[in-house]
Amino acid sequence: MQSLSQTSTAGVLLDLSGVLILLLAFACLASKLFDRYVVYYGAQSVVLSFAAAVVAVAFHSVELWILAALTLAVKGIAIPLVARRLLVTRLALKRDAAMSTGLSTSLIAGGALTAFAYLVIRPALLPYDTVAAAVVPLSTAVILLGSLSMVVRRHTVAQLIGWLIVENGVFLGAITLVATFPFIVEAGIFLDIVAGVLIMVVFVSGLTRQLAEASAAELRELRG
Amino acid sequence: MTALAVLIALSPLAGSAAAIADARARVAAVAQAAGAAVALGCSLALLVILDGRAPLSGWDGFLYVDSLGGFFLMTVAGVTLLAAVGSIGYIAAQEDSGELGRFQVRLYFAFFGLFASLMLAALETGNLGLLFVLVEASTLASAALVGLEGRARSLEAAWKYVIISSLGVTIALAGTLFLFYSGSALHLGSNLGLTWPYLLTHAHALAPQPLRLAFLLAVVGYGTKVGLAPMHTWLPDAHAEAPSPASAMLSAALLNVGMYAIIRFLAIANRGLGSTYPRAVLLSFGFASIVIGALFMVRRGNFKRLFAYSSVEQMGIIAVALGFGGTLGLYGALLQTLNHALAKAVLFLSSGDVALRYRTREAGEVSGLLAAVPVTGGVLLLASFAVLGSPPFGLFLSELTIVRAGFAHGSPVFPLFLLALLGLAFVPFARTTTGMVTGNPPPLASPYRDRAAVAVTAAPWILGLAALLVLGLWIPAGLDTVLRHSIAVIG
Numbered sequence: 279m280q281s282l283s284q285t286s287t288a289g290v291l292l293d294l295s296g297v298l299i300l301l302l303a304f305a306c307l308a309s310k311l312f313d314r315y316v317v318y319y320g321a322q323s324v325v326l327s328f329a330a331a332v333v334a335v336a337f338h339s340v341e342l343w344i345l346a347a348l349t350l351a352v353k354g355i356a357i358p359l360v361a362r363r364l365l366v367t368r369l370a371l372k373r374d375a376a377m378s379t380g381l382s383t384s385l386i387a388g389g390a391l392t393a394f395a396y397l398v399i400r401p402a403l404l405p406y407d408t409v410a411a412a413v414v415p416l417s418t419a420v421i422l423l424g425s426l427s428m429v430v431r432r433h434t435v436a437q438l439i440g441w442l443i444v445e446n447g448v449f450l451g452a453i454t455l456v457a458t459f460p461f462i463v464e465a466g467i468f469l470d471i472v473a474g475v476l477i478m479v480v481f482v483s484g485l486t487r488q489l490a491e492a493s494a495a496e497l498r499e500l501r502g
Numbered sequence: 503m504t505a506l507a508v509l510i511a512l513s514p515l516a517g518s519a520a521a522i523a524d525a526r527a528r529v530a531a532v533a534q535a536a537g538a539a540v541a542l543g544c545s546l547a548l549l550v551i552l553d554g555r556a557p558l559s560g561w562d563g564f565l566y567v568d569s570l571g572g573f574f575l576m577t578v579a580g581v582t583l584l585a586a587v588g589s590i591g592y593i594a595a596q597e598d599s600g601e602l603g604r605f606q607v608r609l610y611f612a613f614f615g616l617f618a619s620l621m622l623a624a625l626e627t628g629n630l631g632l633l634f635v636l637v638e639a640s641t642l643a644s645a646a647l648v649g650l651e652g653r654a655r656s657l658e659a660a661w662k663y664v665i666i667s668s669l670g671v672t673i674a675l676a677g678t679l680f681l682f683y684s685g686s687a688l689h690l691g692s693n694l695g696l697t698w699p700y701l702l703t704h705a706h707a708l709a710p711q712p713l714r715l716a717f718l719l720a721v722v723g724y725g726t727k728v729g730l731a732p733m734h735t736w737l738p739d740a741h742a743e744a745p746s747p748a749s750a751m752l753s754a755a756l757l758n759v760g761m762y763a764i765i766r767f768l769a770i771a772n773r774g775l776g777s778t779y780p781r782a783v784l785l786s787f788g789f790a791s792i793v794i795g796a797l798f799m800v801r802r803g804n805f806k807r808l809f810a811y812s813s814v815e816q817m818g819i820i821a822v823a824l825g826f827g828g829t830l831g832l833y834g835a836l837l838q839t840l841n842h843a844l845a846k847a848v849l850f851l852s853s854g855d856v857a858l859r860y861r862t863r864e865a866g867e868v869s870g871l872l873a874a875v876p877v878t879g880g881v882l883l884l885a886s887f888a889v890l891g892s893p894p895f896g897l898f899l900s901e902l903t904i905v906r907a908g909f910a911h912g913s914p915v916f917p918l919f920l921l922a923l924l925g926l927a928f929v930p931f932a933r934t935t936t937g938m939v940t941g942n943p944p945p946l947a948s949p950y951r952d953r954a955a956v957a958v959t960a961a962p963w964i965l966g967l968a969a970l971l972v973l974g975l976w977i978p979a980g981l982d983t984v985l986r987h988s989i990a991v992i993g
Contacts, residue, residue: 428669445672448679455680455683465634475642479661
């Protein structure tokens with residue numbers, strides 16, 4: 279497929295969105311309040327849907343418009359709302375105490391992972407005048423940061439948000455690399471369904487008070 | 503032929519339908535077994551029809567079955583049949599004793615059928631995007647089986663399983679996207695361009711750098727489902743907490759589906775990059791898994807966890823065999839897949855019987871199986887020696903093939919290391935299982951309603967063990983042809 283150049287308007291906007299998405303992933307990693315996780319994730323998804331709209335304009339692609347609208351509706355609005363109502367409010371979650379490292383340690387690790395993402399993706403992988411060369415390392419860093427917050431956080435809701443951030447990172451990469459390919463919209467819809475199922479799982483198990491109560495820190499039975 | 507392929511993927515849903523129609527455990531399990539038998543029959547028929555002909559393909563490449571797919575279809579359908587027959591006695595006994603409620607029984611069969619059906623469908627698609635979708639969907643379906651018993655432990659295991667596997671499969675999606683990107687020069691504008699056969703035939707035109715990354719991400723991502731170390735952490739918990747027939751499905755069917763996806767990516771990488779890089783990746787993950795699996799077997803505790811760590815080890819052996827490559831390596835890998843599936847199905851199903859009788863899953867609390875229940879004890883003992891690679895069972899033959907492939911490919915260090923690790927794994931595993939079968943049994947009450955239920959429960963173990971024995975002594979000409987055709991597809 280033809281790739282957006284780095285200096286075109288669309289390229290600059292996409293690059294900017296990528297940076298914002300990375301910063302929001304950092305913000306989420308640096309936060310300790312369940313409320314904030316949800317807000318940052320929602321904001322990240324709104325920026326992602328803007329990025330998808332930018333690519334949709336650049337390629338005149340109806341499918342990408344659908345993807346942008348879906349991202350805004352599902353990830354930007356529906357998932358944050360539902361997560362807030364069902365998880366944060368219902369389960370009365372406030373501060374997330376169950377972290378395996380301190381905040382500063384995880385932020386330093388996050389910085390290292392971002393540098394690592396640039397190291398892996400930059401050389402020879404992508405033609406350097408395309409916008410993909412700038413955005414794909416960003417999206418890789420977002421994937422790594424999401425995984426990191428899944429690792430350092432022990433609460434199921436926090437892990438869920440971490441996975442959602444990983445998914446945003448994958449989609450940022452997808453719209454920059456393979457935007458005009460078929461399948462991308464279907465994959466987006468499918469992952470939204472998966473996200474919905476995961477929220478249901480956490481919700482149901484949280485209500486039975488068997489999982490959420492013992493925020494994984496106390497789940498020590500299965501080891502070795 | 504298309505109808506046959508559709509029937510394979512849909513027939514396991516018979517069990518789900520029965521469960522939704524509110525059937526009792528026995529009826530639903532029989533419906534499930536009948537569906538699985540149809541799937542197995544159809545996949546055998548499909549293999550016969552495919553013999554030496556062009557692969558079945560249709561619907562813009564969304565449907566694609568070649569010999570390799572057919573071989574895995576046969577394996578997964580066979581395991582589904584064994585596990586479904588095993589469910590008849592196991593789930594009914596749990597229903598009778600009140601350990602599983604009516605709703606849980608319905609849930610079990612609804613998701614068992616769905617799980618099997620999604621796995622079979624994943625083996626029938628040529629579209630790599632749809633492959634990702636089906637593998638992830640099968641994760642969600644099987645998570646319900648892991649958490650079925652509803653205790654804190656099983657819910658924890660289910661959550662761990664679903665979140666780690668979802669993360670893994672999302673990484674596999676990133677790998678798939680990089681693979682598509684590496685084909686930028688091919689202008690993959692249509693669905694046909696995203697299919698495995700198209701990408702394989704154009705593998706030389708794929709950009710090498712993105713392809714390397716794509717292969718690595720696919721191995722990490724789908725490797726999470728396979729249980730390759732260090733992504734294996736969900737595996738022992740999920741296998742230990744699921745009801746035994748569901749553990750058999752996870753270990754003997756699901757892991758193979760993940761390995762199937764890796765094999766598809768391997769074929770493209772081998773052709774596009776040469777074999778050095780894929781070999782290094784597979785040997786690293788493979789040996790790491792064997793070491794981790796063997797070391798964790800030393801701990802003596804829950805016997806289902808022991809079998810689960812043995813699965814990690816076995817999947818590592820298969821990854822190493824794929825890494826060795828060549829006709830011999832691939833032949834060994836596929837044969838090992840089939841043998842391991844049979845042996846693990848037998849082990850997990852018979853361990854379900856042990857768990858029902860002794861009301862524990864701790865190996866230390868089980869003794870005197872041979873004296874108390876000779877059939878279960880004998881099967882458990884023979885199956886453990888089979889899975890450890892003792893002659894005259896099938897795994898001996900396939901592991902021998904793999905070691906020979908290692909020597910054929912050059913450096914003798916790797917096959918010698920493999921042999922040493924196999925020996926290392928033998929001791930703790932055999933020590934635990936022999937401890938379970940010997941000694942004096944405590945007084946036991948039969949959990950089954952009548953003798954017929956006992957016979958139905960034992961049937962799949964004996965069938966599986968007999969098949970393992972046959973495969974150790976003689977490889978049927980038909981199977982040999984299928985294996986050779988499969989290797990030709992990916993080689």
